[in-house]
Amino acid sequence: MNLLLIEPEELEDGSRRVRVGGRRRRHAEQILRAGPGASLRVGVVGGRIGTARVMALDAETLDLEVRLERDPPPKLAFQLVLALPRPPVFRRLLSTVSSLGIERLLVVGTARTEKSFWQSRVVEPGAIRERLLLGLEQAGDTILPEVELHRYFEPLVKDVLPACLVGRRGLLAHPGAGRPCPHGVADPVTCFVGPEGGLLDHEIEKLVGAGFLPVDLGERVLRVEPVIPMLVGRLAS
Amino acid sequence: MNLLLIEPEELEDGSRRVRVGGRRRRHAEQILRAGPGASLRVGVVGGRIGTARVMALDAETLDLEVRLERDPPPKLAFQLVLALPRPPVFRRLLSTVSSLGIERLLVVGTARTEKSFWQSRVVEPGAIRERLLLGLEQAGDTILPEVELHRYFEPLVKDVLPACLVGRRGLLAHPGAGRPCPHGVADPVTCFVGPEGGLLDHEIEKLVGAGFLPVDLGERVLRVEPVIPMLVGRLAS
Numbered sequence: 119m120n121l122l123l124i125e126p127e128e129l130e131d132g133s134r135r136v137r138v139g140g141r142r143r144r145h146a147e148q149i150l151r152a153g154p155g156a157s158l159r160v161g162v163v164g165g166r167i168g169t170a171r172v173m174a175l176d177a178e179t180l181d182l183e184v185r186l187e188r189d190p191p192p193k194l195a196f197q198l199v200l201a202l203p204r205p206p207v208f209r210r211l212l213s214t215v216s217s218l219g220i221e222r223l224l225v226v227g228t229a230r231t232e233k234s235f236w237q238s239r240v241v242e243p244g245a246i247r248e249r250l251l252l253g254l255e256q257a258g259d260t261i262l263p264e265v266e267l268h269r270y271f272e273p274l275v276k277d278v279l280p281a282c283l284v285g286r287r288g289l290l291a292h293p294g295a296g297r298p299c300p301h302g303v304a305d306p307v308t309c310f311v312g313p314e315g316g317l318l319d320h321e322i323e324k325l326v327g328a329g330f331l332p333v334d335l336g337e338r339v340l341r342v343e344p345v346i347p348m349l350v351g352r353l354a355s
Numbered sequence: 356m357n358l359l360l361i362e363p364e365e366l367e368d369g370s371r372r373v374r375v376g377g378r379r380r381r382h383a384e385q386i387l388r389a390g391p392g393a394s395l396r397v398g399v400v401g402g403r404i405g406t407a408r409v410m411a412l413d414a415e416t417l418d419l420e421v422r423l424e425r426d427p428p429p430k431l432a433f434q435l436v437l438a439l440p441r442p443p444v445f446r447r448l449l450s451t452v453s454s455l456g457i458e459r460l461l462v463v464g465t466a467r468t469e470k471s472f473w474q475s476r477v478v479e480p481g482a483i484r485e486r487l488l489l490g491l492e493q494a495g496d497t498i499l500p501e502v503e504l505h506r507y508f509e510p511l512v513k514d515v516l517p518a519c520l521v522g523r524r525g526l527l528a529h530p531g532a533g534r535p536c537p538h539g540v541a542d543p544v545t546c547f548v549g550p551e552g553g554l555l556d557h558e559i560e561k562l563v564g565a566g567f568l569p570v571d572l573g574e575r576v577l578r579v580e581p582v583i584p585m586l587v588g589r590l591a592s
Contacts, residue, residue: 120576191574214581219573257575301538301589335588336456337428338494339357344451344584351572351585352538 119145119255121167122160124184129162134184135173143180146172152180160184161260163251190260193221194354195306197282201228201313202267203342205238209249211343212240215263216253218350222264224282226274230315236269275324282308288330291349292322293339295332302355309349311342356382356492358404359397361421366399371421372410380417383409389417397421398497400488427497430458431591432543434519438465438550439504440579442475446486448580449477452500453490455587459501461519463511467552473506512561519545525567528586529559530576532569539592546586548579 122145128136146152152172160182161167167190170182198215202208202225215223227236239245250262268274282288286306289299293316310330317325326332335348359382365373383389389409397419398404404427407419435452439445439462452460464473476482487499505511519525523543526536530553547567554562563569572585 217577219575340454347581348584348588351589
């Protein structure tokens, strides 16, 4: 936790005082070893970043006086369209996605996406938000990426993806594409990353028809977890 | 498992027949649904890649006839010097490192590397090899990266790192360096990635003195797991 995040409603109107408990209090006490008078990095979810002075700390609560001084880092002009992976992978990836600064995540179903994954608790809005917040705390950001779930591939391609490519470069990460992924792209990017086991040929055709250019990251077949940061590291200018 | 790996000693001299059991047999049966006559992608650890025909499959063993036709993908000209992270992170990273094609990994101690990490079973040679093999199976490679453990920072910098920079570009991933990590570097690269919590100033000075250029990956503070593939994606040409 490099940034202690405060929900806007926790900050009383016009006040700079906030009281937090639970995980955040424990982290401040046990990991940051913050006693009264100490200074912590804080941010308001969806808002600004600054410092907080510890006014009091007891077994239940942590009282802070907050000073918000600057804006969070800008989001990357990077949208990710991701075939829903196995639930434990998805859980970890959500934090990675928000820590990287990806601005929008569309989680989608494909022919090889196991239907049972959609029944998992990891796709519930509250569970998603919790994992995204962990990534923001890590990265020192306050702005949640937009997350949308699109279970069915056909309406996604027809109704949703065209708008995702207006004024943006569409890239489909596809092992064996035979065209290396570009470096340091100046335009905003929308990247499609398929499921373990790959997309079907007719899915690839539809995505190419919608404007996605297939590119690869070399000869190796990689798991989705390293592929996301690889793409971001490569494409970000 | 995109490649079933066979140890050289499992392949009898001059023979193309091999018998495997355990995890590999189960995977072939349960995940790949390979029955007699089926064809599997195989590779010999440290050697070539090809296909194998399933000759027999029972509850204990899988008999294969192997045909090795081509070389594994080339390694990246990328060496990683990594401060030993928490054991569960290190375990996962080993597979990631080998799947990415990193040619050599130096695992090192720094002032902020917890000493207890070196007592973990994850740094035992057998445990390391097992995790590296999983990454090779994933990526379709057979060549294990070289892995060395260097517990003490001073002798590492003095005796080991200079040779790692001969004919190579040395980069130190350092949040706040103020100089963005370059893209698509043609030279071989040696990248130093410090511990959670960062390097101390005098450690940074020593690394700069040894020839490492501090670079950053943007304003965000990232966990080591996404940093490794980010660096590879960005630096690989």
